[in-house]
Structure formats: C-alpha cells, structure tokens
Amino acid sequence: MNEEERKILSLRFVVVALVFLGLAGIEGLLMRLRIMNLLVDVFDEKHFYSIMTAHPFVGVYGWAYMAVMGAFYFLVPYVLNKDIYSKRAAYASFWLMILGIATIWTTTFLTHYAPLYTLYWPIPVAVDLAGWSPIAIVSFGAGVSLVLAGVLAFFFNMFATIFLPPRVASESSKARSAGYVAKELILTAFNIDKLVARFRKIPHYTSRAFEYPVFVVAVFRGCVDTTLNAFVIGGVGIILMSVGAYYLLPGAVQNLSMIDPLIYKNVFWWGLDLIADGNVLIFTAGTWYLIVPLILNRKLYGEKVVRTVILADLVVSLFVWNHHMLADTPQPFILQIQGQIFTWGELLTMGLTIFAVLATIWGARPVKYSAPLKFVLASISGYAIGGLAGIIQANYASNRFFHNTQWVIGIHGHIQLLVGLSLTIFAAIYALFPLLTGKALDERLADAHLLLMAVGGVVMGLAMGMAGTLGMLRRMLYPMGLGIYESFMNVALLGASMMAAGFAVFQINVIRTVGLTTIIKLFLPRR
Amino acid sequence: MYPQFVIEAVYFLVVSIVVVFLVVFYVLTRRGRSDSGPESAGHEKPGGMGKGEKRWLYFLFSVAVIGNLLFLSPVLPSIRYTLYEREAVMTIVIEVREYRFYLPEKPIRIPVNVPVEFVVVSYDLVYGFGVFRKDGTMAFQMQVVPKPYVNRIVWVFDQPGLYDIRSTEYSGPKHPWMYVSDAIEVIGEEE
Numbered sequence: 001m002n003e004e005e006r007k008i009l010s011l012r013f014v015v016v017a018l019v020f021l022g023l024a025g026i027e028g029l030l031m032r033l034r035i036m037n038l039l040v041d042v043f044d045e046k047h048f049y050s051i052m053t054a055h056p057f058v059g060v061y062g063w064a065y066m067a068v069m070g071a072f073y074f075l076v077p078y079v080l081n082k083d084i085y086s087k088r089a090a091y092a093s094f095w096l097m098i099l100g101i102a103t104i105w106t107t108t109f110l111t112h113y114a115p116l117y118t119l120y121w122p123i124p125v126a127v128d129l130a131g132w133s134p135i136a137i138v139s140f141g142a143g144v145s146l147v148l149a150g151v152l153a154f155f156f157n158m159f160a161t162i163f164l165p166p167r168v169a170s171e172s173s174k175a176r177s178a179g180y181v182a183k184e185l186i187l188t189a190f191n192i193d194k195l196v197a198r199f200r201k202i203p204h205y206t207s208r209a210f211e212y213p214v215f216v217v218a219v220f221r222g223c224v225d226t227t228l229n230a231f232v233i234g235g236v237g238i239i240l241m242s243v244g245a246y247y248l249l250p251g252a253v254q255n256l257s258m259i260d261p262l263i264y265k266n267v268f269w270w271g272l273d274l275i276a277d278g279n280v281l282i283f284t285a286g287t288w289y290l291i292v293p294l295i296l297n298r299k300l301y302g303e304k305v306v307r308t309v310i311l312a313d314l315v316v317s318l319f320v321w322n323h324h325m326l327a328d329t330p331q332p333f334i335l336q337i338q339g340q341i342f343t344w345g346e347l348l349t350m351g352l353t354i355f356a357v358l359a360t361i362w363g364a365r366p367v368k369y370s371a372p373l374k375f376v377l378a379s380i381s382g383y384a385i386g387g388l389a390g391i392i393q394a395n396y397a398s399n400r401f402f403h404n405t406q407w408v409i410g411i412h413g414h415i416q417l418l419v420g421l422s423l424t425i426f427a428a429i430y431a432l433f434p435l436l437t438g439k440a441l442d443e444r445l446a447d448a449h450l451l452l453m454a455v456g457g458v459v460m461g462l463a464m465g466m467a468g469t470l471g472m473l474r475r476m477l478y479p480m481g482l483g484i485y486e487s488f489m490n491v492a493l494l495g496a497s498m499m500a501a502g503f504a505v506f507q508i509n510v511i512r513t514v515g516l517t518t519i520i521k522l523f524l525p526r527r
Numbered sequence: 528m529y530p531q532f533v534i535e536a537v538y539f540l541v542v543s544i545v546v547v548f549l550v551v552f553y554v555l556t557r558r559g560r561s562d563s564g565p566e567s568a569g570h571e572k573p574g575g576m577g578k579g580e581k582r583w584l585y586f587l588f589s590v591a592v593i594g595n596l597l598f599l600s601p602v603l604p605s606i607r608y609t610l611y612e613r614e615a616v617m618t619i620v621i622e623v624r625e626y627r628f629y630l631p632e633k634p635i636r637i638p639v640n641v642p643v644e645f646v647v648v649s650y651d652l653v654y655g656f657g658v659f660r661k662d663g664t665m666a667f668q669m670q671v672v673p674k675p676y677v678n679r680i681v682w683v684f685d686q687p688g689l690y691d692i693r694s695t696e697y698s699g700p701k702h703p704w705m706y707v708s709d710a711i712e713v714i715g716e717e718e
Contacts, residue, residue: 044700045700045701045702045703046700048700049697049699049700049702112700114699114700116697118697120652120653120696120697120698121653122651122652122653122673123652123653123697123698123699126651126652126699129625129626129651129652129699130652130698130699130700130701131699131700256651256652256673257673257674261653261672261673261676262672262676265672301577301580302576302577302580305576305580325670327655327668327669327670327695328669328672328678329669329670329679330672330676330677330678333609337599340598340599341595344591344594344595345591347587347590347591347594348584348587348591351583351584351587352580352583352584352587355579355580355583356580358552359579359580361552361556362556363561364556364561365555365556365558365559365560365561366556366557366558366559366560366561367556367557368557369553369557377549377552377553380549381545381546381549384545384546384549385542385545385546388538388542388545389538391594392538395594395595395598396598396599396605396606396609397598397599397602397603397605397606398530398531398534398603398605399605400603400605400667400668400669401529401530401531401534401605401665401667401668402531403668403670403695404655404668404695404696405665466535469531469532469534469535470663470664471659471660471663471664471665472663473657473693473695475696475697475702476697476702476703477703478703479703479704483663484662484663485663
C-alpha cells in the first residue's frame with residue numbers, strides 16, 4: 001500500500017467508527033429514557049436489555065476499536081517509515097468488524113436476545129428460563145466471533161508490520177513466519193531479551209524495546225493485552241455458537257452445569273479486563289506520547305521511564321481481573337486481595353504516564369493550545385476522575401457498597417470511556433485530520449465540541465455515580481418508580497444531551513470542512 | 528453516616544483538587560517561559576528519573592500503601608465482618624431459582640447488633656443478593672454463583688427496621704422484578 005491508500009483506509013475506519021459512536025449514543029439516550037420509566041410501551045424489559053447487550057459492543061468494538069485501528073493503520077507505518085504488512089489483512093479486519101457488529105446488533109434487535117456483554121454462564125444459554133431462541137444464540141455467538149476475528153487480523157497485521165522487515169526486502173521464509181513474529185513479540189514486549197542478556201552476562205545490552213519509538217512500544221504492548229482479550233471473548237463466541245447449534249438438534253437437552261460458572265467467570269474477566277488495560281490505558285498513553293511531543297516540537301519527558309511504565313502496565317494488567325469478582329464470596333480470598341493490590345498498581349502506572357505528559361507540556365511554556373492538545377488535557381482529567389473512582393470501587397471493603405451500582409458504570413466506566421478514551425481519540429482525529437485530508441477543522445467549533453462533550457460526560461457520570469452511592473443499581477429498571485434516584489437521572493439526561501450536542505457540532509465541523517460528498521466518495525470503488 | 532457517603536465525600540474532595548490543578552496548569556502553561564530547549568527532556572538525568580518525578584512516584588506509592596492498609600483495616604464494616612469478626616450467632620438460608628427468592632420466613636426476624644450469616648444458594652443462574660434500607664441505600668450485597676457453589680456473607684445490622692432484598696446481578700429480562708419488599712425485620716434497640 002502506498003501512503004495515499006493508507007490514508008483512505010484510515011479514513012474509512014474512522015468514518016465507520018464515528019457512525020458506530022452515533023449509534024451507541026442513540027442507544028444510550030433511549031436506555032436513559034427507559035430507565036426514567038419513559039417509552040415503557042415502546043421498550044419492554046426484554047427489548048431494553050437487548051439494547052443494553054448491543055450497546056457496549058457497538059460502543060467499544062465499533063467506536064473505540066475501529067477508531068484506534070484507523071489511527072494505527074496510518075500512524076504505525078508513518079512513524080516506522082514502512083508499509084503495512086498486509087493490505088488484505090487490513091481490509092479483512094475492516095469488514096470482519098463491520099459484519100460482526102452488524103450481526104450482533106441485528107440479532108439483538110430482531111430476537112431481543114439479551115445476555116448482556118457480561119455473558120455470565122449459564123445466562124446466555126438458559127433457553128427455557130430466559131426465553132432465548134437457539135438461533136439467536138448461534139447468531140450472536142457468530143457475531144462475537146467475527147468481531148474478535150477482525151480484532152485478531154488487525155493485531156497480527158500490526159505485529160507483522162512492526163517486527164518483520166518490509167516484504168520486498170526479505171524473501172527468507174524463516175523471517176516471514178508467524179513463529180518469528182511471535183518470538184520477537186514475546187522477547188520485546190516483556191523485555192525478555194534484556195533478561196536473557198543479563199543471564200548470559202552480555203555487558204551494556206540495550207533492550208530491543210529501546211530500538212522502537214515509544215509510541216510503537218505502547219502499540220505492541222497494548223496489542224498483547226487486546227490479543228489475549230480477543231482469544232478469550234472470541235472463544236466465548238465459539239462456545240455460544242456450538243451450544244446454540246446443539247440446541248437446534250432434535251432431542252437436545254438443556255444442561256446449564258456443563259461449564260463451571262466460577263471458573264468461567266474468572267477466565268472471562270481475566271480476558272475482558274485486558275481491554276481496559278490494552279485499549280483504554282496503554283493505547284491512550286501511547287497516543288499522548290505521540291501527539292503531545294509532535295505538537296509541541298519537543299522530546300517526551302522521561303522516555304526511558306515511560307517505556308518501563310508501559311511494561312509495568314502490561315504486567316499489572318495480567319493480574320487485576322479479580323477486582324471484578326470482589327463480591328463473589330466463593331472466590332478464594334487471596335485472589336481478591338491480589339486483585340485489590342494490583343489495581344492500586346495502576347495508580348502508579350497511570351500517575352507516571354500523566355506526569356510525563358504534563359511535564360512535557362510544562363517544559364514547552366508558553367504553550368499555544370491547539371484543539372488536539374486541549375482534548376489531551378481534557379482526557380487526562382477524564383482519566384483522573386474515572387480512574388480514581390475505579391480504584392476506590394476495586395477494594396474488597398468498598399466493593400460491598402459499590403459493586404454493580406451506577407457508581408461503577410457512571411463515574412468509572414462512562415467517564416473513563418467518554419471523557420478519557422474518546423477525547424483522546426478525538427485528539428488524534430483533530431491532529432491527523434490535516435495530514436489525512438489536507439484541511440484543518442475549525443478551532444472554534446472544536447472548542448464547542450470539547451466543552452460540550454467533556455462537561456456533559458462528567459455531569460452524566462457524576463450524577464450516575466451519586467445515584468450509585470445511594471444504592472441505585474446498574475443494569476436495573478425500577479418499574480415502581482425511581483424514588484430518591486430520580487433527580488440524579490434527570491441531571492444525567494442533561495449531561496447525555498450535552499454530549500449528543502457536542503457530537504453534532506463535531507459532525508457539522510467535518511461536513512463544513514470537507515463536504516458530505518467527499519465522505520461518501522471515500523467508500524466508492526477507486527481506480 | 529453510611530460508609531459509602533464518607534468514601535464519596537473523600538473522592539469528591541480529591542477530584543476537586545485534581546480539576547483545580549489541571550485548570551491552573553492550563554492557565555500557567557499558556558503563559559510563562561520554558562527554562563530548557565526544545566530537544567530537552569526536562570530535568571531528567573540521563574537514563575533515570577528526574578527529582579520531581581521521583582517525588583511523585585514516592586507520593587503515589589505512599590497513597591497506594593495507605594489506601595490498601597485502610598481498605599483492609601477493620602474501619603469499614605464489610606471487611607470487619609469478613610476478616611475480623613467472622614463468628615455468626617445465627618444463619619439464614621435463602622434459595623433462589625427461576626428468578627425468585629425463597630425465604631425461610633417473611634419477614635426474616637434478626638436481632639440488632641448480632642452477627643448474622645446469610646447463606647444464599649442458586650439452583651440455576653447467576654444472581655445477586657442485596658439488602659437495602661427503606662430509603663433505597665444499600666446495606667450490603669454479594670453475587671450469587673449457582674450450585675455447586677454456596678455464597679455466604681456475615682453482616683451485623685446496627686439499625687432496627689425493615690429492609691428489602693433485591694437481586695443485584697442481571698440474570699435475564701425478569702431481573703428487575705427480583706425484589707422482595709420488607710423481607711427482613713431487624714428488631715431491638717439501636718446502641
């Protein structure tokens with residue numbers, strides 16, 4: 001692929017990601033109204049929970065993953081000054097993601113299948129009890145598997161792009177093999193080459209991770225987490241497809257105890273939480289490390305420390321899943337304490353990341369804040385607000401009051417995703433827009449976009465969190481009235497509306513700058 | 528005051544400090560003058576941490592240690608009953624199946640200020656078991672992992688009155704209806 005083709009590929013990913021963000025936003029608003037006991041005749045409980053099932057897949061995989069993919073397909077070759085390893089794999093990931101998310105969305109919309117993203121065993125296969133259709137289980141499982149296949153195609157393409165020499169330069173089949181890439185990845189991602197050098201007493205050995213730009217180090221270390229995540233969640237998709245297909249056979253018997261529910265939950269959360277670390281934390285850190293020095297024309301503060309911090313985050317991320325299981329009393333207590341202590345480790349890694357970014361900005365005074373830099377600063381505040389809430393709820397003692405409440409999904413989940421991660425993605429979009437299109441977006445509209453999204457996201461998240469402290473549960477409808485939670489839900493609706501307005505301002509800005517026809521032409525076949 | 532309100536107040540205090548710091552940082556960095564060139568990496572020593580970064584790391588590490596110690600100390604009732612006062616004087620067994628709680632009696636009568644063990648067994652799906660005060664605030668909760676697992680929690684009610692039970696984990700579209708009003712009556716006098 002030449003640079004022009006990579007630009008088009010990236011833009012296609014980003015445009016589709018933005019469509020998914022809009023869709024996730026509409027779903028969010030509809031659910032918010034239903035929680036307030038409005039639209040009761042339109043959405044019964046089953047329909048409501050089917051929207052809730054689709055929402056995180058559309059929001060996380062459709063928006064966050066596809067936007068990250070689009071940015072990395074352009075940035076990684078740009079930074080390394082080499083081509084993407086496989087054009088076919090790049091487009092395979094594009095179509096697999098779209099097809100997978102469309103399958104999940106259509107299944108939940110048509111059948112009202114609603115196991116939620118948590119997929120706690122045996123809820124997704126409880127045909128008799130929950131009233132699911134076996135065809136819906138097969139179709140949903142297929143959708144999940146397709147999405148994760150798309151994710152794997154992307155990450156293997158990234159690994160090959162980073163670790164393999166350009167295709168033309170190496171005809172050696174050994175150098176091209178998947179085993180070679182895996183070996184390079186494991187040695188480099190975990191600094192194992194340095195350990196081997198120490199063991200062999202090689203003096204003055206420089207770790208291979210130091211041969212790559214810090215942004216690329218964040219990409220391949222984050223990709224380790226998200227690849228492991230794809231194997232686990234994709235594996236669950238395959239299990240669902242198999243069980244659903246079995247139910248379609250004549251004489252099939254429902255057996256809810258075929259899988260141990262606690263072991264399943266451990267494996268599931270181990271895999272699922274890696275999204276939080278790989279995509280949400282490490283990729284975000286990597287994007288800050290790239291954008292901020294580029295804009296300020298200045299070296300990143302403490303590069304060596306930063307590389308070590310990314311490695312520490314990768315290691316920590318493998319041991320934090322137990323903070324999701326602090327309310328599971330059959331879980332061994334030692335594992336729960338391990339989950340608590342390792343989660344506090346994220347305070348250190350994220351704290352040092354933020355320090356490096358702020359120190360870089362501080363050293364560049366006086367700073368002329370362009371749109372991407374403002375978005376980075378706002379996303380840091382999102383991480384501080386959402387991250388601190390996450391650390392608080394991840395303690396054994398406090399989890400008794402916060403687990404599964406609106407605190408978890410409001411102050412922690414949504415502020416982290418909508419103010420922390422999403423504003424980082426928008427920072428990347430504002431920074432890359434001139435490079436990809438040759439035109440810059442309007443700064444005043446960008447300011448309005450930032451203000452509405454950041455303030456709206458924080459208002460919504462804090463209102464939800466305060467309702468959570470009062471005992472309002474997530475994933476819950478209150479058919480008999482919201483009682484003391486009602487005023488908080490009104491404020492949360494105001495915050496959500498502000499975010500929607502912010503997104504509309506962004507769309508106006510893009511359409512005014514490049515025109516709608518340019519966006520449509522992007523998807524037409526090219527000569 | 529309930530423990531979650533105290534935690535929330537501390538959280539809001541810290542977050543306010545962080546937000547004010549970032550606003551001040553934004554204002555200050557728009558002005559001022561850098562004391563190092565564009566290629567400089569600040570005050571960092573070659574290959575190591577700068578003084579400020581080291582101090583920040585020590586601060587974060589101290590917060591992490593203090594936070595862990597605090598949340599593992601018997602300050603909060605949830606950990607106190609789990610780690611430090613585990614002996615229950617009465618046990619209440621509750622069964623859950625097909626989206627319904629089966630209580631041994633309704634209301635379950637419990638004396639105030641006495642450690643009580645709740646044993647909750649699910650015969651089919653993953654559920655939650657949450658006890659709520661009449662004002663809607665949560666007293667405590669746990670997940671209910673289905674058999675062969677048995678889910679146990681010890682709790683001491685320090686306030687007499689009626690309490691509701693609600694499933695705190697999604698188990699299917701009937702989940703919102705897994706609610707038992709006035710399921711527990713705590714009797715006796717508050718200390």
